[in-house]
Structure formats: C-alpha cells, structure tokens
Amino acid sequence: MMNIVENFDLFAPRLINKQELISSGHRACSGCAEVLAVRLMCKALGENTVIASATGCMEIISSMFPTTAWQVPWIHVAFENAAAVASGVEAGLKALRKKGKIDDRYVKVVGMAGDGGTMDIGFQALSGAMERGHDMIYVCFDNEAYMNTGIQRSSGTPMGASTTTAPAGKVSIGQKTWKKNMPEIMVAHGIPYVATACPSYPLDFIRKVEKAKSIQGPSYIHCFSMCPTGWRSPSHTAVSMGRLAVETGVFPLYEVENGHYRLSPDMPKKLKPVKSYFKPQGRFRHLTPDQIEMIQEKVTVEFGKLVEKAKFLKTGNE
Amino acid sequence: MGKRIGMEVAVAVAEAVGLCNIDMAAVYPITPQSHIAEHLSDLVADGHIDCEFVTVESEHSAMSAVIGASGAGARSYTATSSQGLMLMHELLPIASAMRLPIVMGIANRAVSGPLNILNDHSDIMPQRDAGWIALFVENAQEAVDLSIAAFKIAEHKDVMLPVSVNIDGFQLTHMVEPFEMPTQEEVNEFLPPFVPHATLHPSKPVTMGAFAMSDYFTEIMKAKDEAVKASKKVIQQVFDEWGEKFGRPYKLVETYKADDADVMMLTMGSMGETAQMAIDELRAKGVKAGLVKLRLWRPFPFEELKAVIGNAKKLIVTDRACSFGGPGGPVFSEIKSALYAEARRPLIYNYIIGLGGRDVQVKEFVGMFENVLADTANKAADTYEFWGVRE
Amino acid sequence: MTLKTWRELPIGCVVSEPGSASEYHTGSWRSQRPIWNDTKCIKCGICYVFCPEGCVQQTEEGFFKANMDYCKGCGICAHECWPRAIKMVEEG
Numbered sequence: 001m002m003n004i005v006e007n008f009d010l011f012a013p014r015l016i017n018k019q020e021l022i023s024s025g026h027r028a029c030s031g032c033a034e035v036l037a038v039r040l041m042c043k044a045l046g047e048n049t050v051i052a053s054a055t056g057c058m059e060i061i062s063s064m065f066p067t068t069a070w071q072v073p074w075i076h077v078a079f080e081n082a083a084a085v086a087s088g089v090e091a092g093l094k095a096l097r098k099k100g101k102i103d104d105r106y107v108k109v110v111g112m113a114g115d116g117g118t119m120d121i122g123f124q125a126l127s128g129a130m131e132r133g134h135d136m137i138y139v140c141f142d143n144e145a146y147m148n149t150g151i152q153r154s155s156g157t158p159m160g161a162s163t164t165t166a167p168a169g170k171v172s173i174g175q176k177t178w179k180k181n182m183p184e185i186m187v188a189h190g191i192p193y194v195a196t197a198c199p200s201y202p203l204d205f206i207r208k209v210e211k212a213k214s215i216q217g218p219s220y221i222h223c224f225s226m227c228p229t230g231w232r233s234p235s236h237t238a239v240s241m242g243r244l245a246v247e248t249g250v251f252p253l254y255e256v257e258n259g260h261y262r263l264s265p266d267m268p269k270k271l272k273p274v275k276s277y278f279k280p281q282g283r284f285r286h287l288t289p290d291q292i293e294m295i296q297e298k299v300t301v302e303f304g305k306l307v308e309k310a311k312f313l314k315t316g317n318e
Numbered sequence: 319m320g321k322r323i324g325m326e327v328a329v330a331v332a333e334a335v336g337l338c339n340i341d342m343a344a345v346y347p348i349t350p351q352s353h354i355a356e357h358l359s360d361l362v363a364d365g366h367i368d369c370e371f372v373t374v375e376s377e378h379s380a381m382s383a384v385i386g387a388s389g390a391g392a393r394s395y396t397a398t399s400s401q402g403l404m405l406m407h408e409l410l411p412i413a414s415a416m417r418l419p420i421v422m423g424i425a426n427r428a429v430s431g432p433l434n435i436l437n438d439h440s441d442i443m444p445q446r447d448a449g450w451i452a453l454f455v456e457n458a459q460e461a462v463d464l465s466i467a468a469f470k471i472a473e474h475k476d477v478m479l480p481v482s483v484n485i486d487g488f489q490l491t492h493m494v495e496p497f498e499m500p501t502q503e504e505v506n507e508f509l510p511p512f513v514p515h516a517t518l519h520p521s522k523p524v525t526m527g528a529f530a531m532s533d534y535f536t537e538i539m540k541a542k543d544e545a546v547k548a549s550k551k552v553i554q555q556v557f558d559e560w561g562e563k564f565g566r567p568y569k570l571v572e573t574y575k576a577d578d579a580d581v582m583m584l585t586m587g588s589m590g591e592t593a594q595m596a597i598d599e600l601r602a603k604g605v606k607a608g609l610v611k612l613r614l615w616r617p618f619p620f621e622e623l624k625a626v627i628g629n630a631k632k633l634i635v636t637d638r639a640c641s642f643g644g645p646g647g648p649v650f651s652e653i654k655s656a657l658y659a660e661a662r663r664p665l666i667y668n669y670i671i672g673l674g675g676r677d678v679q680v681k682e683f684v685g686m687f688e689n690v691l692a693d694t695a696n697k698a699a700d701t702y703e704f705w706g707v708r709e
Numbered sequence: 710m711t712l713k714t715w716r717e718l719p720i721g722c723v724v725s726e727p728g729s730a731s732e733y734h735t736g737s738w739r740s741q742r743p744i745w746n747d748t749k750c751i752k753c754g755i756c757y758v759f760c761p762e763g764c765v766q767q768t769e770e771g772f773f774k775a776n777m778d779y780c781k782g783c784g785i786c787a788h789e790c791w792p793r794a795i796k797m798v799e800e801g
Contacts, residue, residue, distance in 0.1 A: 023728035025730040026730055031784070036759065039761065050390070060529060063528040065531075065722055066722075066724060067729040070525050077386070080378070081409070092341060093519070096391055102391065125382065132372065202759070235785070236783060236787065239785050515721060516720075524725045537718060541718045
C-alpha cells in the first residue's frame with residue numbers, strides 16, 4: 001500500500017494547480033493541517049469560485065483587516081450561517097447571470113466551516129441549504145474541537161479526547177460521547193455527492209473537490225484537518241497523524257455518489273490498531289488500555305459497517 | 319398614473335416589492351408577515367417577476383442568504399416579524415457594517431413571552447442600534463410607496479445601508495385598504511438599476527467581512543455612524559422625488575394640526591390615524607391639540623423633530639414597547655434626549671399603549687390628552703404609564 | 710504601516726487587494742528552518758504539496774526551497790520527505 005502512496009506522491013506537484021489562492025502571510029499556527037487543506041481545496045476549485053466562510057480559525061487567520069490572504073472572492077458573516085450565506089450567494093449569482101447582469105461564466109459557490117460551525121451551531125443552516133438543493137459545495141474542516149476559542153469539545157470531538165470543556169480527570173475519560181457521524185447525516189439528505197477527505201491524501205482530496213465541483217447541485221466534503229495545537233502533538237506530525245487516522249480506520253476515506261458508497265483506494269485492507277494513532281497525541285495520553293480497547297471495538301464495528309455499505313451499495317458498473 | 323385599488327396591505331407590499339425588479343428574496347414564514355412571503359412566491363411561481371425565491375429554514379438563514387445575495391450584487395429583499403426579527407438580530411449589524419442595501423419589510427408584532435402574535439413595536443425597538451435605516455408607515459399607501467422608495471434610499475451611492483420598512487402587524491398588514499398602486503413603468507423610471515459598491519465575483523476578487531482588531535474597530539464604528547447619519551439627507555431627497563413623481567410627498571417627521579398646538583402627541587405607525595381623529599375631536603372642543611408622527615426612527619431626525627415641536631407646552635409620547643426597568647418607553651427616552659438641550663422645551667409625558675395588539679380607541683387618545691391637561695401641577699411630567707393597565 | 714482614518718476606510722470595509730496578507734511576514738515566528746540537501750532530493754515535490762504556508766517553491770533546476778519570509782518552521786516538509794533530503798536546524 002505504501003508504494004502506491006509513494007508513487008502518487010512522485011507525481012503530485014505536476015498534477016496540482018500551481019496557483020496559490022490563499023496567500024502566504026496567513027496567521028495559522030505552525031504546522032496547521034487545516035490551512036493546508038484549505039490551500040489544497042482552493043487549488044482544486046480554481047479561480048471561478050466564491051467562498052462563504054464561517055467564523056473560526058480559517059476566518060481569523062486569513063482576513064485581518066485591512067488585509068486578506070484570499071485570492072478568490074470571499075465573504076464572512078457569522079459563525080453558524082456559512083451554508084445559508086453560500087446559498088444566498090449562489091441564488092444571487094444565478095439570478096444575475098440569468099438576467100445578463102454579470103459575465104456569463106460558471107462560478108462555484110463554496111461554504112466552509114469547522115466542526116463546530118458545521119456539526120453544532122451551523123447544523124440547521126447546513127441542513128437547510130443542502131435540502132434546498134443549491135448548486136454549492138460545503139466543506140467541513142474538522143479538527144475535532146473548538147480550536148479557535150481554545151480547544152473546547154464539539155460534537156465532532158472523538159470519544160476519550162481531552163478538551164478544555166471535557167477534560168480528562170480523575171473521574172472522567174474526557175469526551176464521553178462518540179463523534180457525530182456528519183457524513184452519514186449528509187448522505188441522509190439525499191444529496192448527489194458526499195465524501196470524506198484528508199489533506200494527508202492530497203490527490204484523493206483534490207479529486208473529490210473536483211468531483212464535487214463538477215456536480216450540479218449540493219455536495220458535502222468532510223475534511224479531517226489535523227490540529228497540532230489542539231491535539232497536543234508536534235507540528236511536524238500533522239500530516240502523518242492524518243495518515244494514521246485513515247490507516248487505523250478512525251477516519252475512513254470514502255465517497256457516496258447518489259447513494260452509492262465507494263471506499264477510497266487509499267484505504268488499507270487491514271487497519272492498524274488505533275493505539276498507534278492515539279500514542280503521539282497529548283489529548284489521548286490519559287487513556288487506559290481498557291478504554292483504548294473500547295474505542296478500538298467501536299472503530300472496528302463502524303469500519304465494518306462502512307465496508308458492508310461499500311459492498312452492497314456500490315454502483316452497478318463497479 | 320397608477321390605479322386606485324383595494325387590497326390586503328401585506329399582499330400590496332409584495333406587489334410593490336415585485337415592481338422593484340428584485341433579483342432575490344429569502345423569506346421565512348411568520349405571522350403576521352407570511353402573506354408577504356406567500357404573495358411574493360406567487361409572483362415568482364406565475365412568472366410575473368424574475369427572482370430567485372429562497373425558501374430558507376429560518377429567519378436567521380433568511381438574513382444570512384440576503385446578505386450573501388446582496389454581497390454578490392443582487393437586489394435582495396426579505397420580510398419578517400417579532401421572533402423572526404429577534405432571530406435575525408445577530409446579523410443586522412453585520413449587514414449594515416458590510417453596507418449591503420437590503421430592504422426588509424417588518425410586520426411589527428409583540429415579542430414573546432408570553433407568545434402573542436399581535437401588534438406592538440417590541441420587535442423593532444431592540445434593533446435600534448443595528449445601523450439600519452428604519453422607516454414607519456401608517457397606511458396601505460405608505461406601505462406600498464415606502465417599500466419601493468426604500469430600495470432607492472438603500473442603494474443610493476451615498477447611503478449603501480439596509481432599510482427596514484415597519485408595517486404594523488394585523489392592524490395594517492391584514493387590512494384591506496384602498497390605495498394607488500404605481501405602474502411598472504413608473505417604478506422603472508423612479509428606481510435606477512442597483513450598482514453595488516463591490517461584488518462577490520471572480521472578475522474582481524474581494525474579501526467581505528474581514529475581521530478587525532482594536533486598531534481599526536473604532537474607525538469602522540465611526541464611519542458607520544457617519545454613514546447612517548448622512549443617509550437622512552438622501553432619505554428626504556428620495557421622498558421629495560417620490561412626491562414629485564407620484565404626488566404623494568413624505569417627510570421624516572409628519573404633522574397634523576401641529577402649527578399652533580399647545581399640547582401635542584407623538585405616534586409611530588398605524589395608530590397615527592386614530593390619534594388624528596382624537597385631535598379633530600379635541601380641536602372641536604377648542605383644545606389646541608396637534609400630532610407629530612415619526613416616520614424615520616433611524617437615523618433619528620433631531621432637527622426635524624425640534625422644528626415641529628415649536629412652542630408646544632406639553633408633549634405626549636406614545637410608545638408601543640417598554641424598556642423594562644429603564645426610563646419608560648424607548649421613543650420617550652429618545653425624544654427626551656432630543657429635546658434636552660433646548661432652552662424652551664415641552665413637558666414630556668409617556669404612555670405605553672397598545673401592547674400585544676390591545677386596541678386603543680379614539681376616546682382613549684382623547685383621554686390621554688385630558689389627563690395631561692388636567693395635570694396642572696405637572697406632577698406626571700417625565701413619568702411613564704402603562705395606559706389602560708388593570709390595577 | 711500608516712493606519713487609515715475613518716474617512717479613508719473603504720465602504721463596508723471591503724478588502725480589494727487579494728492576497729495582501731503576504732505583507733505580513735510569518736517567518737519571524739520560526740524557531741527552526743528547513744535545509745534542503747539537493748543531492749538527496751528526487752524532485753518529487755512532496756514538500757511543496759504539504760507546506761501549509763504554500764511557501765515552498767521549485768527552483769529552475771527543479772529542486773525546492775522555502776521562502777523564509779513565510780516559513781514558520783513547522784517541519785512537515787522534513788518529516789514527509791521520504792528520501793530524507795530536508796533537515797530542520799535551529800535558528801540563530
């Protein structure tokens with residue numbers, strides 16, 4: 001498996017849009033994989049894009065007045081409404097293009113937010129925008145807690161992770177709930193395209209964004225975005241940590257096109273144990289072997305379900 | 319010339335907005351606003367207007383979507399009421415800070431709790447400091463006229479601010495009244511195409527809604543305050559243009575028999591017409607009563623208000639909301655501060671009236687005047703009272 | 710940089726110089742810097758792909774280097790470079 005990844009890597013830069021649509025000088029933490037994911041997403045989207053961003057790390061680090069890191073049209077309004085703002089931009093552009101008030105080119109509208117802005121406070125606006133069928137992409141950059149406000153738990157925080165509002169303590173494991181399965185909720189909306197992605201797999205991520213871009217209608221990409229600051233891991237490990245999340249099945253890469261499931265080719269046939277993913281991260285350091293085993297069981301079961309879906313809900317041609 | 323017709327006011331407002339060549343509307347249903355949303359969608363469904371109607375899942379998303387669309391350069395409209403307006407609250411100062419000329423119809427309704435779907439002004443008053451231009455209308459004709467004029471005010475290059483048109487819920491929105499509906503040609507002549515100050519389009523990438531630290535925040539707030547204040551001139555200018563074209567001139571502060579009045583009353587919205595009848599009754603009895611009707615709530619028309627108060631000795635300010643534990647009604651407190659520095663100013667009385675749809679009849683307005691005139695020792699001046707409350 | 714007065718602010722605080730954040734040099738945050746060993750480099754460009762700053766550039770000879778105005782010294786490039794052609798060294 002590793003060989004395939006390496007071969008992909010060999011060709012990587014030649015396959016990637018050279019244009020940087022989020023400029024250097026942004027103020028993301030050193031080793032931020034979320035801004036890396038945003039950078040890669042922009043490369044896949046290209047210039048004919050409008051982005052509506054929620055409040056959060058990516059907004060704060062990129063738009064300090066009177067400067068901006070963005071090279072594409074970009075709007076930020078509030079925390080919980082990126083999807084609603086994007087839906088309005090889409091409706092506005094559609095009307096203006098139809099009436100010949102703007103140049104006649106196809107522009108893709110993208111909503112983006114973190115896990116809190118997507119899975120918690122922005123959940124309703126996202127559900128509404130997806131249900132209404134706007135021609136837009138929504139990308140959740142999931143770093144598994146409210147990192148911008150100081151590592152508080154969200155519904156995207158995984159079981160057992162220690163955060164500042166669900167800290168590990170003498171009588172607490174840290175996060176006591178299982179991570180909300182947001183991609184499945186999006187699948188349940190019956191939208192044409194849902195995918196999970198991770199910047200540690202740049203070509204897979206870029207391909208998925210390009211796919212979403214090519215679809216007329218709503219699509220959702222859930223991008224696992226490693227956060228060295230919040231996960232209490234060294235900055236140089238961000239990309240390798242994402243790889244481990246995928247290789248352990250903690251964050252499987254797959255896509256669902258019109259209800260048909262497909263595991264990404266990057267997914268290994270045999271998963272690594274979750275403890276290899278937990279070990280380098282300070283947020284999981286307190287977990288006992290029993291607790292890790294409990295999480296391992298859940299990961300195995302959930303991955304099994306996904307494999308079954310991919311087996312039984314695949315397209316006829318495959 | 320427009321045709322004189324009779325129509326439910328909410329439907330008439332939707333018709334008027336439909337004449338404005340809007341590109342996009344996002345409206346969430348709420349009583350008593352819903353008829354605006356319903357009729358606008360009828361106009362879209364029947365192909366009468368070429369507009370993207372976005373059936374959002376909440377008022378919060380309605381305001382978010384019109385902000386997005388307006389940012390894209392689309393002429394955008396929304397409407398709401400009460401709880402819906404409260405849900406939008408977070409976004410209102412953002413829309414004005416971004417200088418997006420959104421027009422919003424508000425079917426004014428009491429704010430919960432307890433839940434009450436009927437009319438007062440407790441929904442718009444908490445939005446006072448949002449940086450929106452706020453207009454109040456009294457009848458169907460004004461609702462129609464100002465819903466159209468609002469776009470011209472909002473989109474004026476020296477304004478570029480969102481505008482709310484406040485229409486009393488039920489008392490006005492659900493009345494069938496006769497009025498003159500402008501024709502499409504007339505509106506086309508009156509309302510120029512929307513030229514946005516910036517747009518979200520790849521032809522010229524811009525960043526909207528950048529965040530600001532303390533080094534810029536004060537300057538940004540000052541610029542916004544100046545922009546809202548400066549809009550007053552344009553508002554009167556647009557009203558004058560409207561008057562010239564349609565023969566119905568409007569003022570920022572309207573009056574009725576105010577010129578020689580000794581005792582005056584101030585109203586906002588639809589109750590002005592009832593109060594007017596009370597003035598007639600009082601005048602017939604020889605009382606020099608007059609009425610001031612505040613059309614523009616923000617920016618506050620200080621000079622215009624002072625000019626019409628003239629030499630009145632007593633001023634009754636009616637409020638349709640209360641600032642609990644505060645100085646009384648919000649309009650009362652505003653009028654007091656507007657007149658504070660005047661060497662000659664009337665004694666000011668405050669009645670909080672018509673809460674949650676409670677009817678206020680002509681005889682009650684007369685009663686308020688009588689109470690104030692009977693207060694020869696001026697004991698009740700500068701105080702407020704819940705009119706008609708059961709003790 | 711001179712701060713604008715309230716009168717000089719663009720309407721709605723719209724920022725109309727795309728990418729102007731690059732005025733700010735994040736390189737000052739760095740405590741380590743990446744050093745490329747071109748003899749080990751196979752020009753795969755993985756350092757370019759994985760740089761969160763987008764500050765790794767390809768030279769005319771096809772090798773890579775980081776723009777030190779922006780490199781925050783996170784070390785992802787060195788960690789991900791599988792021919793081990795990049796080494797992180799302490800600044801100063």
